[in-house]
Amino acid sequence: NAGVTQTPKFQVLKTGQSMTLQCAQDMNHEYMSWYRQDPGMGLRLIHYSVGAGITDQGEVPNGYNVSRSTTEDFPLRLLSAAPSQTSVYFCASSQDRGVHNEQFFGPGTRLTVL
């Protein structure tokens, strides 16, 4: 199993550009989520999905969109990039949203917005 994969690993954008961060998992997990990690702050939840066709907002959703058309894929779209979105983005998955289930994280995408 590849686990959770993310592409690209690095990305530089100009303010106002849009892009999609890709996330895929091959563990047949129902629950997937996107986090951002900034210096001095804990991981913060952007959006999450409890299954195909179902998404919901996390703690910091503004400026981001998600969709979940399949169990495997959970892309994160930046609509109009801003310097405040410079961060490291992690995708994670778990069997479901239950408290007993550990989350598996991808390797991250380091995004810089100029």
Added chain:
Amino acid sequence: EDQVTQSPEALRLQEGESSSLNCSYTVSGLRGLFWYRQDPGKGPEFLFTLYSAGEEKEKERLKATLTKKESFLHITAPKPEDSATYLCAVRTDKLIFGTGTRLQVFP
């Protein structure tokens, strides 16, 4: 407001020098506490889940304990390969991460 605080922010140890990392929390309705390890340039890797005060879990040189207000990650006789950032996270109706402790173990 739910809060998770980890201390110290950074810790430097000599190989073999045991120590503890702290994760204190003030939340309503604790449903679980998680410890993760994060290596530079990588995503967090799951270590332990603790559910109730008094619970302990061990893995190699690591032992995690939980009280009603905090959790400790004890590292016994650490090796350089234990160098990483250790994150704790508390689950209520959401998952709240601490900012981590950056551990460096020198030979």
